[in-house]
Amino acid sequence: MLRVKVIADSREATEVWNAAVPRENLSDLWGVRECFQRHYQRPLHFIAVEDEGRIAGLLPLSWIEEKRSFAMFPGETWQGKTWLEQNRIVSDNRRIMKTMFNRCPAEYHLRYLSPSDALMSSTNIVDEIGYLFHPPKYAYKFENYLEEFSHKSAKRLVRELEAFESRGVEYRFDCLEDFDLMARMNVERFGIFSYFYDIRFSRSFRSLAEYLHEHGMLRMTTILIEGQVAAIDMGCMFNDKYTLLAGGTNGDFPGIAKLINTFHMKRACREKIKEVDFLCGDFSWKSIFHLSMRPLYLASNASVSSVHWDSMMLRPAMGMQPGFSAARFSHV
Numbered sequence: 001m002l003r004v005k006v007i008a009d010s011r012e013a014t015e016v017w018n019a020a021v022p023r024e025n026l027s028d029l030w031g032v033r034e035c036f037q038r039h040y041q042r043p044l045h046f047i048a049v050e051d052e053g054r055i056a057g058l059l060p061l062s063w064i065e066e067k068r069s070f071a072m073f074p075g076e077t078w079q080g081k082t083w084l085e086q087n088r089i090v091s092d093n094r095r096i097m098k099t100m101f102n103r104c105p106a107e108y109h110l111r112y113l114s115p116s117d118a119l120m121s122s123t124n125i126v127d128e129i130g131y132l133f134h135p136p137k138y139a140y141k142f143e144n145y146l147e148e149f150s151h152k153s154a155k156r157l158v159r160e161l162e163a164f165e166s167r168g169v170e171y172r173f174d175c176l177e178d179f180d181l182m183a184r185m186n187v188e189r190f191g192i193f194s195y196f197y198d199i200r201f202s203r204s205f206r207s208l209a210e211y212l213h214e215h216g217m218l219r220m221t222t223i224l225i226e227g228q229v230a231a232i233d234m235g236c237m238f239n240d241k242y243t244l245l246a247g248g249t250n251g252d253f254p255g256i257a258k259l260i261n262t263f264h265m266k267r268a269c270r271e272k273i274k275e276v277d278f279l280c281g282d283f284s285w286k287s288i289f290h291l292s293m294r295p296l297y298l299a300s301n302a303s304v305s306s307v308h309w310d311s312m313m314l315r316p317a318m319g320m321q322p323g324f325s326a327a328r329f330s331h332v
Contacts, residue, residue: 002056002096004103007046010037013060013073016048020055025086025114026238031215033084035207037062037074039200045070047100049091057096059089061108069302070108078198082111085130085279085296091118101299112280113297120297127298131291133265133276140269142262148290157258164225164259171263172222179209179220182232185248195246205246212236223260225253231260240274242267257285 007013017030026032042062049057062075071077072087087110091097097118101108111127113119138144146154172178183196183205196202212218219235219242233247244264249256261278268276278286280296 001051002099003050004099005048005050006103007048008044010044013044013046016046016055016058017060020048020058020090021088024239025088025241026236026243027084027086028088029238031211032208033074035211036076036084036204038207039204040074040076042071042073042075044073045105046073047103049096049099051092055090056092057090057100059100059104061104063106067109068106070104070106070110072110072112076201076204078195078201083195083201085112086114087112088114089116089119089299091116094118101301104301107300107302109298109300109302111296111298113299115295115297119299125298125300126295128280128296130280130294130296131278131286132294133268133278133289133291135265135269135273135276137292138269140272142266142269145265145269145290157262160255161259161262164253164256167225169259170224170227172224174213174218174220175222176209176213176218176220178222178229178232179206179234181229182220182234182246182248185232185250186246189249189251208245209234221260221263223256223263225256228252230256233260233264235264237273241277242273242275243277244279261285261289 007016014030014034021028021030023029040062042064045061045063047057047059047061048055060073061070062073064071064075064077067077067080071082072084074084076083089097089100089110091100094117113127133145146157149157183202186196187194191197196205209218209220217236217238219237221233221235222229223231229250230253231247231249233244235242235244237243242264247260249260264276267273278291
């Protein structure tokens with residue numbers, strides 16, 4: 001017999017999460033989400049379904065008071081939008097999924113959902129598109145990847161990269177102290193449209209950097225040209241997946257994004273990494289660079305008139321405007 005339980009206690013929520021959620025992606029880790037919960041402090045509302053003592057379903061929600069609506073835990077909103085991707089609703093089947101949604105006591109707007117059989121039976125609304133680079137596709141050879149470009153485009157890209165290299169490029173790795181400079185450059189570039197402009201997000205992301213560093217997962221990449229910091233990216237490694245989380249570039253070095261983006265791809269080929277995730281948001285370069293696309297989905301019962309999350313609420317969204325996802329991996 002199915003038993004539905006609502007969990008609001010943080011300790012119990014931690015136990016249920018760790019018991020129910022498989023650790024496949026970075027966002028599956030409780031420690032990652034706790035970095036944001038620590039600073040946003042949203043009330044928890046986990047809906048769990050037990051079947052013979054086993055957790056057969058988990059809908060982990062956070063209450064967003066200013067929107068009077070639920071979002072996926074931990075509810076790390078900025079201008080009404082959450083940030084963490086590949087959110088997971090655990091469910092054995094469609095019936096359990098429906099049971100959990102029916103027990104939600106208010107409106108919900110759940111973004112960046114990973115597909116599952118039960119979820120896809122309930123919604124097929126595309127929220128946004130994620131962009132991936134798969135080194136195995138190219139036999140771990142960057143030169144094979146360049147063959148996807150036209151001869152003219154590939155030649156131009158190589159020429160631009162060589163122009164930077166000729167100026168004396170240096171790389172600095174895994175320097176946690178570079179976080180503040182990265183965040184500052186991001187704000188300088190995007191202003192109020194940078195996630196780091198929100199002090200809650202900035203503090204959460206610093207906690208995330210410290211968590212990743214502590215667990216040996218952090219990959220901070222800093223490029224210096226002629227001794228001056230030109231670009232910084234924050235990423236991480238988990239389960240043979242290299243995820244680029246945020247970045248900042250120095251406006252004195254136009255085009256530097258191409259150098260640091262291709263550096264990540266070359267590194268992934270060299271280290272034979274399975275997947276590089278550049279996250280959602282089409283900042284033009286992602287499609288130009290022939291990255292693979294992966295849809296993430298939306299589940300929402302929120303009305304446009306009552307919850308102004310954004311203009312993509314109840315229709316497919318194929319990518320956000322560059323300024324409105326600035327803390328995501330957003331080099332242009």
